[in-house]
Amino acid sequence: MKRLLMLMNPYAGTQQGKQYLADILALFFERGYEPLTFVSHKPGDSTRLAQTYGSQVDLVVCAGGDGTLNEVLTGLITAGCQTPVGYIPCGSTNDFASSLHLSRDILEAARDIMDGRVQLLDAGKFGDRYFSYIASFGAFTRVSYATPQHMKNLLGHFAYILEGIRDIGDLKPRHIRVASAETSLEGDYLFGAVCNSTSVGGLLKLDPNVVDLSDGQFEVILLKQPANLLELNDCLWKLNQQRYDTPMVEFFRTNRVMFHTPGAPDWTLDGEYAPGMEQVEIVNMHHAFRLIVND
Ligand SMILES: Nc1ncnc2c1ncn2[C@@H]1O[C@H](COP(=O)(O)OP(=O)(O)OP(=O)(O)O)[C@@H](O)[C@H]1O
CATH class of the missing domain: 3.40.50.10330 (Probable inorganic polyphosphate/atp-NAD kinase; domain 1)
Incomplete structure (x- = not known):
């Protein structure tokens, strides 16, 4: 056997x-x-x-x-x-x-x-930790690890939505620098994610024609501070339509990226808490694991 x-x-x-x-x-x-x-x-x-x-x-x-x-x-x-x-x-x-x-x-x-x-x-390497599909910081990041397990047990995904609503009043941009071979960015961002997934938090969807989970590349999304809730809404709507043509969003693909994040904001790796660092390198580990799929 x-x-x-x-x-x-x-x-x-x-x-x-x-x-x-x-x-x-x-x-x-x-x-x-x-x-x-x-x-x-x-x-x-x-x-x-x-x-x-x-x-x-x-x-x-x-x-x-x-x-x-x-x-x-x-x-x-x-x-x-x-x-x-x-x-x-x-x-x-x-x-x-x-x-x-x-x-x-x-x-x-x-x-x-x-x-x-x-x-x-x-897979992804974040400092000395690993992730399967996402490393993110900023808006709503806290929700993924701070939602109490007993609420998740009772309400499933809806528990995240309730916890997320509590966070809305708390949205603060972070001044960060991002450097990769493809691009260099500096600005105030509300949210940042390095992902290898077509679904982020069950809410944000990435185009399956753009995302390939085995191509050695991550998709990086950075969301700027909106002037008002209307602008935020418009931006989220566009992202949900898998459109990145909004000045509020930076989107690029890379296999290695360095984040300089003064104040060391907390991150989440696959929904689990990761303490912040002033600087962290995120590296794509090409073909790092073998998963059974069924087409
Ligand atoms: N027996 C246990 N008691 C409490 N926590 C546990 C136990 N076993 C594992 N854990 C932890 O539970 C946490 C949540 O697990 P997991 O992500 O699998 O479920 P979930 O949060 O309900 O699902 P999702 O992340 O898809 O929303 C993980 O940090 C895991 O380490």
């Missing part, structure tokens, strides 16, 4: 995942895998387990939200392990799963892993 490491975050999203655990394991067993199973007890468990057992199995499957996938990816990359990963999205937002068209139906996602194929995907 082939060996499989199953990692589940029981608290992700609305806590639905754990109800399906027995069925998921039975399915894997039927399909010739002997699953070694862990249910995480605290943040960091999935990283440690992926690090320890990742290279001893043929397949790692994780069930949880974007944060859980981030943990597994971090564990595998730091262990130098290339074992393929199957992802069963059962978080609140599942941004990355949307980009990859993974099923939101938990059992279907498990079946898709059994029938899928390996795709090499890029």
Whole structure:
């Protein structure tokens, strides 16, 4: 039999995942895998387990939200392990799963892993941490890690929207410098994101014809301070139409970018808190992990 490491975050999203655990394991067993199973007890468990057992199995499957996938990816990359990963999205937002068209139906996602194929995907290095699809700072960044888990458990993605509304009065631009081989920028920005995804926070959509998750390039978006709420609204509307032709938005693609951020604003990596630094380099790790997709 082939060996499989199953990692589940029981608290992700609305806590639905754990109800399906027995069925998921039975399915894997039927399909010739002997699953070694862990249910995480605290943040960091999935990283440690992926690090320890990742290279001893043929397949790692994780069930949880974007944060859980981030943990597994971090564990595998730091262990130098290339074992393929199957992802069963059962978080609140599942941004990355949307980009990859993974099923939101938990059992279907498990079946898709059994029938899928390996795709090499890029990852990001942020200082000494890693991310699968986004590093961002500024407006609404706090929302992704500050929304209480019990609210996410109860309300799913709607909890983020409620928490985001609380942040609106707090929007402050940051004076930053951004340098890459392609461009150099300096200005006051409300929000910045380095991403490898067609969905950001479940709200902002990037054009799937522009975004390629395996091309060694990130998409960088910087949002300037709007003069008023109307301007902000207009800009968000354009971004949702996947139009970047607004003077309020800087958009470019790169594989390596340096951010100089005085005051060290906090960042989020895949929705998880990352303490700010005055200066941080973000590097695309081309084809850093192997994910099972099902077209
Ligand atoms: N048993 C646990 N108790 C509390 N937190 C946990 C546990 N296991 C993992 N975690 C942490 O829970 C956090 C949130 O996990 P995750 O991102 O998977 O779910 P989510 O936030 O509901 O989903 P999403 O990020 O897609 O909105 C992560 O930081 C993870 O490390």
